[in-house]
Amino acid sequence: xxxxxxxxxxxxxxxxxxxxxxxxxxxxxxxxxxxxxxxxxxxxxxxxxxxxxxxxxxxxxxxxxxxxxxxxxxxxxxxxxxxxxxxxxxxxxxxxxxxxxxxxxxxxxxxxxxxxxxxxxxxxxxxxxxxxxxxxxxxxxxxxxxxxxxxxxxxxxxxxxxxxxxxxxxxxxxxxxxxxxxxxxxxxxxxxxxxxxxxxxxxxxxxxxxxxxxxxxx
Amino acid sequence: xxxxxxxxxxxxxxxxxxxxxxxxxxxxxxxxxxxxxxxxxxxxxxxxxxxxxxxxxxxxxxxxxxxxxxxxxxxxxxxxxxxxxxxxxxxxxxxxxxxxxxxxxxxxxxxxxxxxxxxxxxxxxxxxxxxxxxxxxxxxxxxxxxxxxxxxxxxxxxxxxxxxxxxxxxxxxxxxxxxxxxxxxxxxxxxxxxxxxxxxxxxxxxxxxxxxxxxxxxxxxxxxxxxxxxxxxxxxxxxxxxxxxxxxxxxxxxx
Numbered sequence: 402x403x404x405x406x407x408x409x410x411x412x413x414x415x416x417x418x419x420x421x422x423x424x425x426x427x428x429x430x431x432x433x434x435x436x437x438x439x440x441x442x443x444x445x446x447x448x449x450x451x452x453x454x455x456x457x458x459x460x461x462x463x464x465x466x467x468x469x470x471x472x473x474x475x476x477x478x479x480x481x482x483x484x485x486x487x488x489x490x491x492x493x494x495x496x497x498x499x500x501x502x503x504x505x506x507x508x509x510x511x512x513x514x515x516x517x518x519x520x521x522x523x524x525x526x527x528x529x530x531x532x533x534x535x536x537x538x539x540x541x542x543x544x545x546x547x548x549x550x551x552x553x554x555x556x557x558x559x560x561x562x563x564x565x566x567x568x569x570x571x572x573x574x575x576x577x578x579x580x581x582x583x584x585x586x587x588x589x590x591x592x593x594x595x596x597x598x599x600x601x602x603x604x605x606x607x608x609x610x611x612x613x614x615x616x617x618x619x
Numbered sequence: 620x621x622x623x624x625x626x627x628x629x630x631x632x633x634x635x636x637x638x639x640x641x642x643x644x645x646x647x648x649x650x651x652x653x654x655x656x657x658x659x660x661x662x663x664x665x666x667x668x669x670x671x672x673x674x675x676x677x678x679x680x681x682x683x684x685x686x687x688x689x690x691x692x693x694x695x696x697x698x699x700x701x702x703x704x705x706x707x708x709x710x711x712x713x714x715x716x717x718x719x720x721x722x723x724x725x726x727x728x729x730x731x732x733x734x735x736x737x738x739x740x741x742x743x744x745x746x747x748x749x750x751x752x753x754x755x756x757x758x759x760x761x762x763x764x765x766x767x768x769x770x771x772x773x774x775x776x777x778x779x780x781x782x783x784x785x786x787x788x789x790x791x792x793x794x795x796x797x798x799x800x801x802x803x804x805x806x807x808x809x810x811x812x813x814x815x816x817x818x819x820x821x822x823x824x825x826x827x828x829x830x831x832x833x834x835x836x837x838x839x840x841x842x843x844x845x846x847x848x849x850x851x852x853x854x855x856x857x858x859x860x861x862x863x864x865x866x867x868x869x870x871x872x873x874x
């Protein structure tokens with residue numbers, strides 16, 4: 402089976418890994434956003450949602466393991482590609498012409514991804530860890546909304562989500578280009594769908610810190 | 620007849636050889652707007668030679684945009700600011716009096732600098748040798764149109780075959796990736812019946828050699844398509860990806 406390993410480590414194979422894990426993460430984000438929307442339903446709606454997740458814990462744990470490995474593959478492979486791609490041009494240009502031939506979303510995918518990663522670590526510590534390892538008696542709605550009252554956390558959340566939107570706007574169409582689905586009939590639609598998806602995710606997630614910071618969830 | 624001339628400041632990359640450290644040298648020129656970019660460099664070289672100085676080394680051949688020999692990065696853009704042309708087709712009327720123009724060689728690990736603005740692009744030849752060909756019977760000439768090919772397919776193959784192998788895609792890509800070049804070559808054969816016998820072997824071996832030379836991977840920024848003098852589409856990269864996946868699934872090659 403060495404051909405599988407070798408193929409996945411070729412220039413095109415590494416892109417395929419990025420695309421598959423990227424699509425998996427994009428599907429996860431949809432579910433994540435749907436769950437987060439229960440915050441707008443108030444204390445009971447959110448706490449009931451969390452209780453539901455507690456109820457199906459073994460299933461959630463399996464999903465978490467899969468999700469974690471998808472994240473690791475996406476992040477590890479992305480970083481490796483970034484390093485290798487830097488090495489492909491040891492001496493850069495004195496004049497950078499990239500603004501003239503590329504868009505900001507594709508150019509900055511590594512940077513936006515890196516910032517989202519930093520946010521992910523903080524997010525896991527402040528929310529995921531608290532939810533899982535501090536007993537089920539806690540009022541998680543209050544804990545969550547209190548975090549959004551902290552200005553730096555709300556700001557970090559908002560900025561990270563905005564940059565995630567940049568990342569997704571590039572990633573969505575990029576994944577399908579990598580799959581080889583760049584076709585006259587479908588690709589213009591895929592590109593539009595990717596922008597719509599990125600907008601929904603940005604507005605959906607981004608509205609939460611704004612709402613709870615300014616209105617305190619009242 | 621007196622022509623109006625424009626005054627420009629050129630900052631040209633000068634580098635003795637692959638090992639030495641290069642730097643920009645400034646040249647003040649007064650040039651006719653009707654002159655081409657390469658003619659302007661010729662003029663500078665004439666002056667340098669008159670003064671017994673080393674002329675600027677750069678490559679060119681046909682000077683009509685079909686051979687792919689010329690290629691300079693002008694103000695950060697391969698083949699300069701005008702889309703869909705090679706450096707040799709760029710005219711000085713596209714610049715304004717007083718402009719400062721930076722002229723650099725194509726930069727990539729796979730394209731080592733030979734001297735000044737001249738780079739070694741033989742890595743692309745090695746990629747072609749790995750699979751950029753078809754097998755044909757020798758002796759008598761085959762009948763024209765003996766194999767029916769739909770017009771749309773023939774056109775698509777021709778669009779891919781427009782690639783002149785200049786390397787601007789590599790120069791433009793932030794990853795110095797050769798995907799547009801290799802995908803154009805894979806596509807022009809994969810689309811046509813004549814390319815079928817080696818179809819999957821071709822893409823496997825061309826990608827393998829491409830990777831060995833240290834070209835980067837594709838980030839789908841599409842800078843290559845924007846800078847390609849022939850406007851070769853990134854759809855070809857998608858096609859190469861498809862071909863590659865199918866080759867990996869279908870081929871007998873287990874190594």
